[in-house]
């Protein structure tokens with residue numbers, strides 16, 4: 382009896398211990414799967430907000446060695462995870478794209494209810510799906526893209542002409558301004574069939590002014606984004622100023638929309654439907670998607686296309702030209718290619734682009750080192766999830782540091798040098814399939830203007846190099862040219878590039 386009793390006690394003890402150990406292991410496993418990524422120590426309340434400095438993309442890239450490529454930050458009240466290597470970016474876009482397909486909406490984007498109609502900050506869902514499909518088809522569908530080639534050529538040709546006129550009047554030009562204006566003109570034509578820069582278009586100058594305000598306001602860090610309690614106070618007055626500029630820009634676009642509704646079949650547009658026609662007429666309704674777009678939503682969307690196309694392209698061309706002027710060998714290689722493929726008797730056309738591998742390599746290398754939107758447009762985790770062994774709570778803001786990824790030493794040899802040759806004979810491109818080069822983003826939220834951006838970058842840069850000889854404005858030399866960056870709505874060159882263009886013979890050709 383005693384033996385049976387002691388057997389029972391021992392067995393119960395062993396079972397209990399096993400259960401306890403299993404429970405402990407379970408708790409440990411649960412805790413470890415809820416472990417946040419590592420990151421720098423946080424201050425009370427403000428967290429890491431004041432640790433990032435003026436160039437957060439650089440500061441954060443500098444933390445990879447200490448904390449690894451997935452970093453946790455507390456920006457005031459906002460949980461933030463930063464992705465900073467090719468491996469982590471591949472994991473995000475290949476296996477977690479849907480989980481990270483939300484967006485964080487900043488205070489300025491709420492001005493004039495812009496966020497309600499925007500595509501770029503729309504949450505992933507039926508409205509976003511509908512407008513993305515329409516915009517991508519209208520800007521990049523092969524039929525529509527072919528039909529609008531003449532518009533792109535005309536915008537670039539006008540830019541070349543304006544540059545020549547400015548050079549004759551002043552001797553030098555601020556390059557990025559002209560690229561900005563050319564893209565503004567192009568979007569105006571594609572979307573509204575309007576030359577906003579034509580002196581006949583009286584709203585054009587006002588619109589450009591309002592756009593400038595939007596670009597400046599949109600790029601300012603706003604303390605109210607990090608402490609929801611301050612939203613009502615708007616301590617820096619950023620939202621107030623943005624309401625004014627946004628209101629003004631929206632009013633002008635609204636005038637164009639109303640005019641179109643009143644007179645649907647006027648002028649040049651009869652030849653082709655522009656994006657506004659398509660938005661007004663669209664009836665392609667799919668399950669769950671809204672039937673019609675509201676006028677307010679169309680206005681936000683149109684404004685967004687102007688914003689999306691202008692700064693990104695002008696900043697990229699400014700950096701490309703800066704890098705080429707610092708390196709005469711690279712400049713001469715790209716010019717030689719243009720001379721061989723296009724020749725001196727005509728200007729470059731879109732059909733030449735595919736035959737210019739060195740020009741492609743220059744554009745890729747520029748976007749690798751100077752992605753205009755270095756953190757992409759911040760994503761948001763739409764649910765709790767596990768990312769590379771770390772717990773990421775729902776609503777975490779996600780920065781994908783394309784700037785750091787373009788310099789990831791595991792992906793790039795001599796990552797800090799401008800060497801277009803690295804792309805010759807390589808299949809790496811920025812279409813969203815190669816996660817080491819993601820200046821246009823990747824996955825569902827990849828840039829909606831990718832095809833247009835890609836084509837215009839080549840057409841505009843190729844034309845600038847083919848039609849002019851470029852010199853730096855004294856006393857600037859290739860050795861002392863300022864390479865400082867300024868992060869606003871895009872990552873621009875801090876000191877705008879001023880150049881002296883000299884027309885070449887091909888300038889007078891078509």
Ligand code: HEM
Pocket residue numbers: 500501502513520568685686687689690691693694697753754757758759819820821822823825826827828829830831833834835838
């Ligand atoms: C050099 C040219 C350009 C660059 C480098 C660029 C870059 C980007 C990036 C990084 C994103 C965010 C992608 C992500 O979150 O994964 C984006 C989104 C977007 N871009 Fe671009 N962009 C360029 C040109 C354009 C043009 C020409 C347009 C339109 C005419 C445009 C319209 C948009 C829109 C609407 C979105 C939001 C897409 C979405 O949220 O689904 N972009 N772009």
